[in-house]
Amino acid sequence: MALLLKNVGKTFENTGQATLKNINLEIKPGEFLCVVGKSGCGKSTLLNLIAGLEKPTEGKILLNGKEVKAPGSERTVMFQEHALFPWLNVIQNIKFGMEINGVPKKEQDYRAEKYLKMMQLEDYKNYAIHQLSGGMRQRVALARAFTMDSEILLMDEPFSALDKQTSNHLRQELQDIWMKTHKTIFFITHSVEEAVYLGDRVVVMSGEDGGIKNIVPIELDRPRHIYNEDFIAHRHKILEEIQGGDY
Numbered sequence: 001m002a003l004l005l006k007n008v009g010k011t012f013e014n015t016g017q018a019t020l021k022n023i024n025l026e027i028k029p030g031e032f033l034c035v036v037g038k039s040g041c042g043k044s045t046l047l048n049l050i051a052g053l054e055k056p057t058e059g060k061i062l063l064n065g066k067e068v069k070a071p072g073s074e075r076t077v078m079f080q081e082h083a084l085f086p087w088l089n090v091i092q093n094i095k096f097g098m099e100i101n102g103v104p105k106k107e108q109d110y111r112a113e114k115y116l117k118m119m120q121l122e123d124y125k126n127y128a129i130h131q132l133s134g135g136m137r138q139r140v141a142l143a144r145a146f147t148m149d150s151e152i153l154l155m156d157e158p159f160s161a162l163d164k165q166t167s168n169h170l171r172q173e174l175q176d177i178w179m180k181t182h183k184t185i186f187f188i189t190h191s192v193e194e195a196v197y198l199g200d201r202v203v204v205m206s207g208e209d210g211g212i213k214n215i216v217p218i219e220l221d222r223p224r225h226i227y228n229e230d231f232i233a234h235r236h237k238i239l240e241e242i243q244g245g246d247y
C-alpha cells in the first residue's frame, strides 16, 4: 500500500505559522521509514496528518491514489505513551483493538496468540498491566498494534521512555517482527542510532522551514551493528544534517 505526500503543508490556526511546508514524500509498500529532526520541527504533526487525525492546510496525502481524509483501518498508530488500559489484563489489552474493529473471536485468538509468542509474552497473558515492567508494557502495545493487521504502522517515538538496554532490545524485536510481516512502518525517533538501525531510509526534517532537509538511504545489511564503520558513517552524516538539534 503506497503512501504519497504531495506538497503537504500544515499551519495551525492559533499560531498562524507554518509547521510543515512543501512536504513531498513517497512511502513504499513494506518500507521502514524513519523520521528524525529537532524537537518541534513537526514530526508528530506529519504522523497525525498521515493518520488522518489532522488535515493538511495545503497539498494532499494519497493512500493507493485515494485522498486521506480520516483515520482508517489500514493505518494503526502507536504513540510514545503505550496507552494500555490498566483495568484490562495483557491478553485483554492485546485483543481490545480487534474487538472494537469487529474481528471475529476465532481470528482474535489466533492473532493474539501469534503476537504474544513473537513478543515473548505467552507466560504473562493474564498479568495485570501494573505487574509489568515498562519494556513489557511496550511489548504489549507492540503486540496490540500488530494484531490490528493494518498494512501501515505509524509509530511516534515508541521506545523513547525506556532505558537504553530495553529500547535496544525492543528495536531488535521490532526489526524481527517487521521482517516477518512486511508492514510499512513510519517511525519517528529522537535517536539517530535507532533510525540508522531500523530504517530503509531516514527522513531528516528541517527545523527552520518546515520542510524535509534530506532523505538518507541506509543500504546496510540487516541485522545492523552499531559499531560497524559504515553504520557510524551513516550516523555521522545524519547528525551533521541535523546540526544544532538537541541530539
Ligand SMILES: Nc1ncnc2c1ncn2[C@@H]1O[C@H](COP(=O)(O)OP(=O)(O)OP(=O)(O)O)[C@@H](O)[C@H]1O
Residues within 6 Å of the ligand: 012, 014, 015, 019, 037, 038, 039, 040, 041, 042, 043, 044, 045, 046
Ligand atoms: N494541535 C496543535 N495546535 C497548535 N500547534 C500545534 C499543534 N500540534 C502541534 N503544534 C505545534 O507544531 C509544532 C510542531 O510540533 P510537533 O509535535 O509536530 O513537533 P515534533 O517534531 O514532533 O516535536 P518533538 O520531537 O518535541 O515531539 C510545535 O511548535 C507545536 O507547538
